[in-house]
Amino acid sequence: MNVELLAVFAGASIRLAAPMLLASTGELISERAGVLNMSVEGMMLTGAFLGATFSWLTGNPSIGLVCGMLGVIPLALLQAFLSITLRANQIVTGIGINILALGGTTLAYREVFGSRSNAAIPGLSRWSPPGLGDLPVIGEPVFHQVWLLYAGLAVLIATWIVMRRTSLGIALHAAGVAPRAVDQSGLSVARLRYGAVVFSGVMSAAAGCFISIGDIHTFTEGMTNGTGYLAIAAIIFGNWKIGRTALACLLFGAATAMQFQLPMLGIRVPTALLIMLPYLLALVAVAGLIGRQTAPPALTQPFRR
Template sequence: MNDNLSFFTDYLAASIRLAVPIAFAALGGMYSERGGVLNIALEGMLLTGAFSSAAATFYTNNPWLGVMAAVITGGMLGLLHAYLCVSLGVNQLVSGLAINLVASGLTSFLARLVFAGGSAQKLAAIGAFKIPGLANIPVIGELFFQQDALVYLLILLITFSTYFLFYSSPGLTLRAVGEYPQAVETTGISVMKVRYLAVITSGCLASLGGAYLSLVQIKYFAEGMTAGKGFIAIAALIFGKWHPLGCGLASLLFGATEALQLRIQALGVNIPYQFLIMLPYVVALLALVGLVKKSAPPAALGIAYNRED
């Protein structure tokens, strides 16, 4: 009985760990797309955040400086995406794909320079800390009160984002920009400025997911380590209906799926491991297929806005 409970607790804990980077990226994508800017560059932002946090930690031996570096570089990628899409009117899909490709190649090249030919360098990690009293509660204590600071930050960000979007004036403005930007412009609010802030915020949040990968989950940087998590985050964003809580729960579903396939492999079940690796992506695809007609995106999503038009 205790073994079964321990296995179940470990499984849930692994599900949370695997869901965190997806949730950060999905939350970031939500801000951008609520503002009307399609952001499929989440994969590149995750990967850049993972590399920049690893590199900064490698040189300083301070993981919190690594987290700051990830936020800064993620914000810069968000600024680039906003400049291309909002100011220049570049196709938002093309801009996102370009950022993903550049991030993949550039992080691989720089990793070989920074880490002296090998990317698997052990890094100073962000450790978990126990909340006195609460950490000793069976199951719940291990799941929620023995986590690292980034997990607690994610919970705070989901809570804050829910309040911000649905119960605050700036949140209402952001949602209005994503639905009907012309009406917002008539009130004297700059649609371009709101979209810039939304996309930059998106980059900062997504890069936090990359920092979590490097400094908490894996504790080193490896080329292409995000392995499509940014695209799963897009699925979580759609599955969660562009709602902060929905994005978090959808990310937890995909994290649980990935944790399940890892445990099936560990049990030695006679199933080709390639099929098990596919499992999270298949679940993401099925979730999207099931919501094609049920999940309505912001009305102005992906549509360039020109004030003169």
């Protein structure tokens, strides 16, 4: 493989990993606080639809991004209400919301766009860090990415700092490890978990917007195509640690990029196998075949005072 093709492959891997990175950043906080937000897929799809719709209506993709992120908050509050207040099964409620989001966005897409389904949707601009974008060979394909990717990296770093260096991070960790101790300290476990789920929803919506108005510049029915589930698998793959989760997202992105890069290199691999590859890696992670996984002890466990 020559350097040019390797650079294109690296750039494609980063671009395809970006939605998983955004979604997993929020989902990791939710799971650290003790709530498994299985509705990441539905929140991504809803964010993708709202972002594309308002970007098309206003002609401004930044407004579409803001509307997509804010518009998902009611869905995140619904997930939090069912999981935390009603103490319903978090997996069942999450899957139910995913089905609701798929049906709702499909119906709304047909009503809003209709025969205009092929209309061009304004997309987010690309940006490269000063100096890096001018590097020979690798500058353009690797570093010239949608600016939302770099914003997501900044949020990832800020999240790591908050979780490792602040009292809020300690409280969120404790909510997923020993919620009764958090309650006895005078903090509200429910508020911490509600905030974590809402943050997860906002980041999932940003991930959906990255797909619709950052990468593809259109919306199609069910366009997230399981990316939300891969984001959850990346957290398991990364053993609930931010750095490892980011690397897992990059691995899944590279596996997805192979679908397009291997045929360009003349390597004959069954298309179905290439499409399956990211999900096979996710299955390996979930099955625990990459080593011992240490989930937060109170994950999925409702808290009762």
